[in-house]
Amino acid sequence: MTRASEALLLLLVGAVLGPDGIQLLSTEVLSFIDPVLPVALVALGALVGLGSSAEGRREKRLLAAATTDAAVTVALVTGGMLLVAPSWGGTSSVPSWFVAVMLGVCAAPSAATAGSPPRLRGGVPAALRRTGGEQVIADRVGDLDALLPIVLGGIALAWLRAPSAADALLLALQACGIALVIAAAAWLLISRSSSETEQRVFTAALLLLLGGAADYLSLSALLSGLVAGLFVEWVGGPARDAIGRDVLQFQRPLLALVLLVTGARVDLPPSWIGFGVTFLLIRTAAKLVGGWAATRVAGPAAPRDLGIALLSPGILGIAFALNALRAAGPDGALVLSVATVGTIGSELLAALVRPREAAE
């Protein structure tokens, strides 16, 4: 079973267990789980940060390519969704620009991000049979294209609760400052600890503090995690290895929880499914254009079909939507539903168009 199908299965299980299903995950149980969600998002953000070190010319080039891909995707999807915005109307108190930007952000990341850590599946054949390590390049671009959306999403969430753009920027910077202070505290503790149990407890505390702080302020937990991850990656040393190891261990159960909760929380009136399909189409087009632009930046070693390789969205898109839901309250439900439909559709599409060799 592939990771994509695991994610789809968990979403379905969540929907079955949720308030609209057999109600094992009732509204009360979901509210009980709520404090865990920002922690899961922090773990995802931290993993993106931990895998974002771009040393050397080749890596910097790939970072530029990934940022290009993300920027193009965010811009095209945001623009596209703004065009169809008048038709969703509704009673939402959330401004339509916010919904469009968040959907743009949800559309940008690709599968080889934290949701499915990059690795060589099945040894050499899948990864290196294509000359020049094309798959490796595609994976790396997929790793790095989450950075820009996380930053943009963080600023958008800050803007939602700040009176002006300057205040939003200041608020986002303060959130980053808080994340840095917490990460520094954890680094001080973990770098001198030799006990794995102790390191695990401190890493759990780090995630809880970051998630709790972001949730308390209704700001982006992904951004907090990213900042902490980048800090830890920057200082390096044994603490980096210990935090990376423990965040990875926490990440899988947390990820499963995120998908279950998403499945349980998704509300799907027909009109929203329509928006989901529209989102899927715009995202696909945007990814193909973004991939083409990224190929230009990445150089000749990049696969020509980079856009197709980046079609699979992983679960970061859903994570962004959950982030919006936590920050904007029930009014963010539209973003979650559309992003979920888009993610499922994109996964299926990616599975259909993926070259047979890569699938193996």
Added chain:
Amino acid sequence: MRRLAALLLAVAAVVWVRGLEPAAPAGAGGTALALGFTLLAAWIAGDVIRRLHVPRLTGYLLFGVLVGPYLGNVISEAMAGQLQVITGVATTLIALIAGLSLNVERLGRRLTAIARMTATTLATAMAGLFAFAWVAWPWLGIAPDATGVDRLVMATLLVPIVVSFSPTMTAAVTAETGARGRLSELVLAMVILADLVLLVLFSHAMQLARTSFGARGDEVTLLARFAWEIGGASAFGALVGALFALYVRYIGHEIALVLIAACTVLSQVGTTQEFEPLLAAVTAGLVIENLAVAQGDALRAAVQRAAPPVLLVFFVAVGTSLRLDALAIGGLVALAISIWRIAMIRAGVSAGLAVSGLDRATGSYAWTGLISQAGITLGFASIVAAEFPGWGTNVQMLLVALIAIHELVGPVVFRQGLARAGEIDPHASRPLLVVSNREPYLHRRNHDGRIVAAPATGGVAVALDALMRERGGVWIAHGAGPADREVVDESDKVRVPPDNPSYALRRLWIDEPTFSAYYGGFANEGLWPLCHMVDIRPQFRTEDWAAYQAVNVRFAAAIDEELASSDAPVFIQDYHLALVAPALRARRPDARTAFFWHIPWPYPDRLCICPWRRELLAGLLANDLLAFQLERDRRNFLLAAEEELGAEIDAEASRVEFEGRNTTVISVPIGIDFDRIQRIAVDPALTREQERLVSMFGLRAEIVGLGVDRLDYTKGIPERLAALDAVLTRVPDLRGRLTFVQIGVPSRSELASYGAIEAEISDAISDLNAKHRVEGGAPAVVYHRSPLGIRSLVALYRIAHFCIVSSLHDGMNLVAKEFVASRDDEDGVLVLSALAGAAQELHEALIINPYDIDGFAGALVRAIEMPRTERAARMRAMRRVVAGRNVFGWASDILEGLESLWSKPLHYLTAFPAGDGAAVVRGPEDAPV
């Protein structure tokens, strides 16, 4: 200082967050924030307390009291309430851990005795407390004016509540301290049994009180409710436990996650259906422990991962909930009752031991585990307060004060009891003496002239190093590093590991020609070929034997010096040191020694080749515990001991009696550090290492095979190359498309037999590459003769389509297990020799006979052509086996076995049934190269 700085930073972050306006009422965010801060600060508080020689959990409790709503109010009443919700899951996890420690097979023989002991303890404690209540009634503050029947009824109701215990706290203390043994089992069984009895007694006493005071209610309903709570909980717990055991056995992924989910289900459904969640969780744990025995290590690892933060939050939550206000009001009376209660429980335990016949050495500390009180006591008190609003409320206040005392005192006293019973050490220090020929760290100078310590990379060395880090002590080994002498002190010791010195490495200097005669001669030209079924003639020379004896005596003398007045257990490694125990015994008759023989043990006829076989056998029988890899080796040893020495064999107890001494002989399979390899395998950065290796080896073939070995004639490398030759001849289409990577690290090259095999392998590879060369295609074999670190090995394992282990005879071969552990993608095929011990565990590998080249080649073709689904199914099955038995479990099983020879049963004897399928291991010689 760093911890203080970190704490200040965390406080600063929390203050900063709270200084910014929350966008909305910050309930959930506040909870996560409080939880994070609690974890961090309480852990540091526990650490500070531990340095003052006070148990860590006391630190958690005191931290909870200090920051809780009744003192510091940093955690407000509302936040404490939210913490209590989270501790609902924690409580079920703790109860589940308690159930996991109850092995029916072990307990079964003692269950009747435990029941007698529980009944006697309860009867004594209740009688004593009733007498106290009757005499001191006017001062208890419940109903001072009550006399006659009224006082009798009230006292009858009060007594079972005051006596009641706390299974949760008992389980939490044993889980937090990692205690394992008869006392923890006994106390846990006692508190569960006692609380079941007290539930029934309380229901009868309530009915009596209702009748006397004219309150409503009926006993049948109350009993029916209790029956539902207990019966329903047991049935539901058994169902959840059975499902979980099946999951662990047949799926085995994400055990920690499923464990937490099971606890959540138990907690939630228990609450909604009015089951007793605690009992349900204990039952679930009991069912899992007794149904999923073979998966024990994977389960224990999951519990160890999930438990520490959960336990910490639990203890802090208990601290925050302690009603210090109640203590202020009725503190003195509660204190008097508490002292009397503890005295009566202690008297009851003494009487119980006399009646039950249980072991006094550990049982006499059982009273320490019966002090704590919590949820059940509070539940009883609430029922009384609700039904009898006047005096019942006074009862409740008194009990709340009692709980506050017992929650603070109980865990600390119980921990002391466990420590005195030898089930934990109060200061986490149980020094150990490890003895091996090879040292865990070699010092050498690097290119810029600085001295650096290179850690050994073998699985066994890594496991023992981890054990020594935890327990401290001394590791005695031959100093072989070029800069070893430059870093030791005047007693030839150096503290290791360099980054966090935790134990002493004592180096023994063995000069030439003694070393060559002892190590190269007797050990590797004599014993090694003697024990491996290969066509190399063992060489036994008198001068080598003399050197071997002399070096073993020197090791024994060093152990004697290091032991001094301590009774630390001694763990001796492998065939180089078979005569250490008798030499040590001559100096220290009371020393406790365990010996692990990593390589195969020959059958008796072959052993006859060795002129000094009787001395070797007698030497090994001077140990208290002797462990082999396989049941086959153990059996061969027992036969030899009987035939050569005429030793008495007690097959059932697995004991040998020789010259008035008893030696327990067992087979304990060794594993690998599965979690460590797993962590490396899932690290995203491993991709870069794979790219580096692909580039370094020039790998461009679409099919890659792999072999990782020390260059040794037992590894079957020429046979492997012959099989590859046959494959490329039979399927010429594979030429240029298939590359086999052979990592072969030279060892013992000074010995003629090893020099010859190295030359043979080099020649065979050259011939193979020349014969199957394709213009522009990939080479048939890439040969790398330098050692690789574990990270690079994992990267290579994940690149390979198939991995070959073709030993002609091998104790275990851990390369096979490492390959499997690395493949969390469930891909890759293992081609494994039937003559390697690992073949007895890894049935889903393609098993080959390395002497049958055609069959071997056929298996390789099958490995290359195997469909993805079959590869995944086979790898999944093998991963379950490898994950279920790690190297830490192996080490701790042997040491626990040694430490418990005098007081406890050997757990692994029941956990791992004897039989050739038991398992096998690789010795230090098989360490990854």
